[in-house]
Amino acid sequence: MKNYQILRIIVAMFVAIVVGLSVTIGTILPAILAIVIGAMVSYIYKKSTDEILEDERITKVSEKASRIAIVVFSISIALIGMFLITLRSEYPDYTQAGFTLSYSSVVLLTLYYIFYGYYDKKYGS
Amino acid sequence: MKPSGIVMKILSIFESGLFIKILSVFTTGLWIAGLILANIYVIIVAVILLSAIGIVLYIKRDNLEVIFKGDSSVIVEDERTQLINEKASTMTLGILIAVTIYVGIILVALRSSYPQLLKAGYTMFAVAVFCFILYFTSRAYYTRKY
Numbered sequence: 001m002k003n004y005q006i007l008r009i010i011v012a013m014f015v016a017i018v019v020g021l022s023v024t025i026g027t028i029l030p031a032i033l034a035i036v037i038g039a040m041v042s043y044i045y046k047k048s049t050d051e052i053l054e055d056e057r058i059t060k061v062s063e064k065a066s067r068i069a070i071v072v073f074s075i076s077i078a079l080i081g082m083f084l085i086t087l088r089s090e091y092p093d094y095t096q097a098g099f100t101l102s103y104s105s106v107v108l109l110t111l112y113y114i115f116y117g118y119y120d121k122k123y124g125s
Numbered sequence: 126m127k128p129s130g131i132v133m134k135i136l137s138i139f140e141s142g143l144f145i146k147i148l149s150v151f152t153t154g155l156w157i158a159g160l161i162l163a164n165i166y167v168i169i170v171a172v173i174l175l176s177a178i179g180i181v182l183y184i185k186r187d188n189l190e191v192i193f194k195g196d197s198s199v200i201v202e203d204e205r206t207q208l209i210n211e212k213a214s215t216m217t218l219g220i221l222i223a224v225t226i227y228v229g230i231i232l233v234a235l236r237s238s239y240p241q242l243l244k245a246g247y248t249m250f251a252v253a254v255f256c257f258i259l260y261f262t263s264r265a266y267y268t269r270k271y
Contacts, residue, residue, distance in 0.1 A: 019230055028234040035227070061271055063211035065264035070214040073259050077252065079154075083161055090162075093244075100248040108221055115213035123205055 007045055011038045070112065078105040148178055218260060225253040 018034035084091070084098025152174045159167035232239070232246030 023230060023234050026234055026237050028231055031230050031234060035230075057271060061264060061267040063215050064267045065260055066218045067211050067214040068263040069256065069259040070218055072263075073218075073256055076255070079157070083157065087161060096244045097248040100245045101252065104221075104225065104249075104252055107224070108217065111220055112213055112217045115216045116209060119209040119212045123209060 004045065004049065004051060008042065011041055014038060070108070074105055074108050074112075077101045077108075081105060145178060145181065148174065152178065218256065222253055222256050222260075225249050225256070229253060 015034045015038040019031045022028065022031035022034070078101075081098045081101030081104075084094045085102065088095040088098070152171050155167055155171035155174065159165075159171055226249070229246050229249030229252075232242045232249065236243045236246070
């Protein structure tokens, strides 16, 4: 588990540096390559190692945390997006941000219901 | 039904958990609207409503758990539904954060070609950071709890 954490930190640093540089320069290719390489290294290590990477407690904590985060996050972005779109005459600069937030909440809900349907079938509806 | 019975029934609506919850959400909305619009009258209305909720909650302080959690004997969510919700949330959150960051990177990196989408890119980054903060805060809370 310790080795995996070290590897994850190194991969995250590598990806962050390359993506940061690529965004600063204004070219997309190095960023995409760095993300793909990072994901591949992490995946290959996970598949090849015999270490226990995640126990039941961590999984449970992660699932509970995700649920709370999703609830708070969806409500917040939907409300903020709604306010920014409603106030477009006073703050026209933030209208695009408002639409982005609203679309994000729609994507979030769509994804959530797709996975809900999948797990509902998986665990016998 | 006697007239006093009807009056009591109407009064009991104002003390119900659902009404207090709806009123709290409405008051929060007023706060946010007042602060965004910089309108003192909206904020005053929010303060009055908040005081009213505070008074009701103070009077009913011994029954707060019943008001907000409802009747514990009623099953709202079984273990299977809870499991499905948690698994779906984990997958959704992971994919959403990944997609948001990727789209944000693409939009910001291509700012010379699509300058009109630069703000959307920054908003994507802000969304991802907000999501991370929420996730790690709640994770720290549950790590302590278990």
